[in-house]
Amino acid sequence: MKSTTRVVVIGGGIAGCSTLYHLTQEGWSDVVLLERNELTSGTTWHSAAQVTNFGMNQTMVGLKTHSINLYKELRDDPEYPVGYNHGDGGIRLANTEAQMEGYRHFASMARGMDVEFEVIDAEECARRHPLISTDNLLGGLWDGSDGHIDPAQLCGALSYRARKAGAEVYRNTAVTALTQHKDHTWTVHTDQGDIDCEIVVNACGYRVNEVGAMMGVQHPVTSMEHQYFITDDIPEVVNAGKRIPLLRCPISDYYSRQEKGGLLVGFYEQDCKTWGMDGVDPNFVNALCPDDLDRVMDVLEGAFARMPALAEAGIKTIVNGPITYTIDGAPLVGPIPGKRNAFCIIGLRAGLGEGGGHGWLLAQQIVHGEAQYDTWCIDPRRFAGHTNVELTALKAIEDYQNEFRFHFPNEHRPVGRNAKTTPLTPVLAAENAEFTVVNGWERVEYFKPNPDFHVTYGFGFDESFDIVGKEIEGVQNGVGLTEVNGFNRFEITGSGAQDFLDRMICGRLTRKDGRVGLAYLLNEHGMLKGEATIANIPASERGPARIWYGSAAASELHDMDWLQKHLRDDEDVQIRSLTNDQTILVIAGPKARAVMQSVSRADWSKEAFPWLSVRECFIGYAPATVMSVSFSGEMAYEIHVPNASLYAAYLALREAGKEHGMTLFGALAVESMRLEKGYLHWKADILTEFDPFETGLDRFVKMDKPDFVGKAALEKRHAAGPKVHLVTLKLDSTDGHAHGGASLMDAGKVVGTVSSGGWAYRTGLNLAYAFVKPGYESIGTNVEIDVSGKMVAAEVIERDIYDPNYELVRG
Numbered sequence: 001m002k003s004t005t006r007v008v009v010i011g012g013g014i015a016g017c018s019t020l021y022h023l024t025q026e027g028w029s030d031v032v033l034l035e036r037n038e039l040t041s042g043t044t045w046h047s048a049a050q051v052t053n054f055g056m057n058q059t060m061v062g063l064k065t066h067s068i069n070l071y072k073e074l075r076d077d078p079e080y081p082v083g084y085n086h087g088d089g090g091i092r093l094a095n096t097e098a099q100m101e102g103y104r105h106f107a108s109m110a111r112g113m114d115v116e117f118e119v120i121d122a123e124e125c126a127r128r129h130p131l132i133s134t135d136n137l138l139g140g141l142w143d144g145s146d147g148h149i150d151p152a153q154l155c156g157a158l159s160y161r162a163r164k165a166g167a168e169v170y171r172n173t174a175v176t177a178l179t180q181h182k183d184h185t186w187t188v189h190t191d192q193g194d195i196d197c198e199i200v201v202n203a204c205g206y207r208v209n210e211v212g213a214m215m216g217v218q219h220p221v222t223s224m225e226h227q228y229f230i231t232d233d234i235p236e237v238v239n240a241g242k243r244i245p246l247l248r249c250p251i252s253d254y255y256s257r258q259e260k261g262g263l264l265v266g267f268y269e270q271d272c273k274t275w276g277m278d279g280v281d282p283n284f285v286n287a288l289c290p291d292d293l294d295r296v297m298d299v300l301e302g303a304f305a306r307m308p309a310l311a312e313a314g315i316k317t318i319v320n321g322p323i324t325y326t327i328d329g330a331p332l333v334g335p336i337p338g339k340r341n342a343f344c345i346i347g348l349r350a351g352l353g354e355g356g357g358h359g360w361l362l363a364q365q366i367v368h369g370e371a372q373y374d375t376w377c378i379d380p381r382r383f384a385g386h387t388n389v390e391l392t393a394l395k396a397i398e399d400y401q402n403e404f405r406f407h408f409p410n411e412h413r414p415v416g417r418n419a420k421t422t423p424l425t426p427v428l429a430a431e432n433a434e435f436t437v438v439n440g441w442e443r444v445e446y447f448k449p450n451p452d453f454h455v456t457y458g459f460g461f462d463e464s465f466d467i468v469g470k471e472i473e474g475v476q477n478g479v480g481l482t483e484v485n486g487f488n489r490f491e492i493t494g495s496g497a498q499d500f501l502d503r504m505i506c507g508r509l510t511r512k513d514g515r516v517g518l519a520y521l522l523n524e525h526g527m528l529k530g531e532a533t534i535a536n537i538p539a540s541e542r543g544p545a546r547i548w549y550g551s552a553a554a555s556e557l558h559d560m561d562w563l564q565k566h567l568r569d570d571e572d573v574q575i576r577s578l579t580n581d582q583t584i585l586v587i588a589g590p591k592a593r594a595v596m597q598s599v600s601r602a603d604w605s606k607e608a609f610p611w612l613s614v615r616e617c618f619i620g621y622a623p624a625t626v627m628s629v630s631f632s633g634e635m636a637y638e639i640h641v642p643n644a645s646l647y648a649a650y651l652a653l654r655e656a657g658k659e660h661g662m663t664l665f666g667a668l669a670v671e672s673m674r675l676e677k678g679y680l681h682w683k684a685d686i687l688t689e690f691d692p693f694e695t696g697l698d699r700f701v702k703m704d705k706p707d708f709v710g711k712a713a714l715e716k717r718h719a720a721g722p723k724v725h726l727v728t729l730k731l732d733s734t735d736g737h738a739h740g741g742a743s744l745m746d747a748g749k750v751v752g753t754v755s756s757g758g759w760a761y762r763t764g765l766n767l768a769y770a771f772v773k774p775g776y777e778s779i780g781t782n783v784e785i786d787v788s789g790k791m792v793a794a795e796v797i798e799r800d801i802y803d804p805n806y807e808l809v810r811g
């Protein structure tokens with residue numbers, strides 16, 4: 001065994017084999033895979049191994065397309081051919097109009113990734129799948145590329161190719177401990193000796209937390225028992241004259257595919273079971289859990305009803321094995337939070353279908369620092385600090401029970417709530433707040449007219465439409481109050497703080513005491529990495545002058561990683577997170593200044609505290625740090641309050657607000673107003689796939705600065721000209737808004753992709769932001785947007801349509 005290498009990948013299932021192969025493809029051949037037993041002896045060997053192109057967003061669709069193309073290439077490679085039934089086709093069934101509408105949206109989204117899904121009616125489903133009845137069926141989504149692959153051959157072929165490219169694979173070599181050194185390199189201890197390396201990758205399937213513990217990390221991954229059976233030959237299958245398509249059923253929670261002359265049918269039962277929560281038997285190798293078909297009787301009946309021929313079939317084999325789930329159902333592929341030179345590819349619950357793509361995107365991250373698609377939806381840093389074993393298990397169970405039921409945009413699932421709250425959560429709940437969850441935080445969406453109010457889940461406008469409109473009216477005509485909790489906030493201090501930040505952002509750094517500026521961070525490729533509000537808080541009796549760096553609610557671990565990684569050893573800079581200590585109250589509207597004046601002794605006049613200022617003060621007797629910044633386009637104050645004083649500040653503001661008719665508003669109102677004002681959302685409109693010029697952020701870039709992270713690459717990109725443009729569109733429709741991912745069409749061709757959409761109440765417009773191809777960015781350009789299957793006319797308009805001269809925010 002080698003004693004040094006560049007990367008050690010731990011685990012020889014599909015996750016590890018794919019990562020190893022793709023590292024060699026990205027140019028690193030001095031890489032090693034360690035497997036404690038034989039390759040595929042964890043979950044991979046017994047997988048049903050279905051390979052679909054379906055995904056809920058473009059990154060997932062893109063990585064699955066990569067899997068499919070790679071698997072086809074492997075199938076056709078005479079040197080090491082892999083059994084891959086590609087193109088049997090598959091149907092995701094639907095029995096509600098809302099599911100059909102969702103499928104139409106996903107079809108629109110996938111088209112932007114060159115993937116064609118068809119939404120078909122019940123008769124067409126039955127025509128394509130000869131075994132199904134159309135009872136209680138509306139239709140489904142057809143994925144023509146659906147199929148399945150031989151898992152052992154797949155992993156064998158990937159490791160064969162990796163070894164040919166210089167990688168080494170050591171089987172029967174168990175990792176027993178990990179030591180990280182001061183220079184962030186690692187020693188990997190195994191039962192066969194030690195290996196020193198720069199980077200480690202955890203690809204350990206259901207043993208993820210055994211290896212996690214070796215580096216002091218508890219990953220939010222739980223295993224669930226999952227069963228399928230394989231039938232004897234079924235005459236209808238044998239005599240079909242073609243291969244039977246796959247089925248996935250959100251009505252009765254099962255899937256099926258052809259296996260020889262019979263069917264393989266798998267179940268997501270409601271009465272499901274976690275596995276290995278108290279540790280995994282070291283001898284559980286190439287092993288299965290005991291059969292337990294009683295547990296799946298409820299879903300089995302649904303499968304019998306849909307495929308009557310199944311009820312007559314004998315069962316040949318039952319497989320019950322552990323499958324990993326994360327806290328939100330999507331895998332964790334990327335840097336391990338809080339660790340340097342450590343990555344993971346874990347929590348794969350559809351690892352055969354997705355594994356080719358995940359290994360590809362992970363290898364790109366390791367070798368190039370970033371993947372070609374924005375990988376936030378699979379980034380391990382998307383959960384900050386609330387994911388213990390219990391919460392992970394509860395969410396895993398919920399996700400398993402809903403395996404084929406996609407999240408509607410206005411749906412907030414009930415399990416694991418109140419993980420992160422503030423003293424105001426029960427107070428706002430008593431005001432009938434409807435909450436959504438952002439990185440564990442309960443965030444107010446809107447205020448319900450009564451506690452029993454519910455919206456209908458779907459993609460169109462729902463029953464909250466007028467409520468949100470009224471909340472915006474309250475802000476626009478008077479003053480509104482909302483709580484914005486969980487926003488990321490770092491305090492940055494030290495003599496080198498300003499120079500450090502200047503290097504990190506691509507624009508002019510606001511250095512003046514008492515002033516606030518908006519800034520953008522790029523990666524080394526010149527692409528957008530982050531957005532931050534930088535506030536220079538003057539020295540006061542509360543402490544010396546310091547900088548507050550504020551960014552999106554879920555970005556805490558991501559941004560901390562990024563900033564820490566760029567700190568130089570000789571720099572006097574300290575970064576401390578205040579995210580969990582402070583919460584923001586926002587008051588917005590033309591009467592906001594009057595409220596501030598009556599609740600705080602300071603002088604809040606325009607002259608004394610103009611737009612983009614920051615100061616410390618008291619709200620009543622609650623200490624606060626106030627910024628005159630606005631995300632709504634109205635005059636507004638962000639009031640940052642320590643959680644201990646939050647309730648006091650809230651009561652003082654409500655009391656002072658009485659004479660000004662203060663109302664409450666929530667995040668849906670903010671979302672509408674920010675769209676109208678031309679502001680962007682991190683990870684909706686601000687993505688690592690685009691640079692700041694393509695995203696329309698030219699005024700935040702200062703190319704004549706001596707240097708900043710990403711400058712050299714941005715110069716090259718800028719010289720070559722933008723590949724896309726972010727534009728604002730108004731849609732000719734009042735039925736519903738476009739959702740992120742929807743395709744823009746011109747003469748039957750995709751010319752862009754929606755990043756955000758919503759109704760703009762103050763201007764009465766149905767708005768969308770979209771990244772469009774060059775030639776489609778001019779004001780007045782007409783296109784169509786495929787909004788959940790309806791072609792809606794849309795026109796490019798100015799970005800900043802509400803108060804373009806910023807008179808309102810200045811007050």
Ligand SMILES: Cc1cc2nc3c(=O)[nH]c(=O)nc-3n(C[C@H](O)[C@H](O)[C@H](O)COP(=O)(O)OP(=O)(O)OC[C@H]3O[C@@H](n4cnc5c(N)ncnc54)[C@H](O)[C@@H]3O)c2cc1C
Pocket residue numbers: 010011012013014015016034035036037038039040041042043044045046047048049050051173174175176203204205206207210211226227228266319320321322323324345346347348349350351352353354
């Ligand atoms: C019944 C069932 C049906 C499924 N059907 C499908 C399907 O149709 N389509 C689909 O895409 N997915 C399916 N899946 C899921 C899929 O099989 C998994 O997502 C995938 O196999 C996970 O691969 P992995 O590499 O992450 O984990 P594993 O295959 O478990 O590999 C992890 C490897 O790490 C090794 N390891 C662990 N600890 C150490 C250590 N300390 N040192 C060295 N090596 C170590 C293990 O020995 C193991 O080989 C199914 C799963 C089940 C259970």
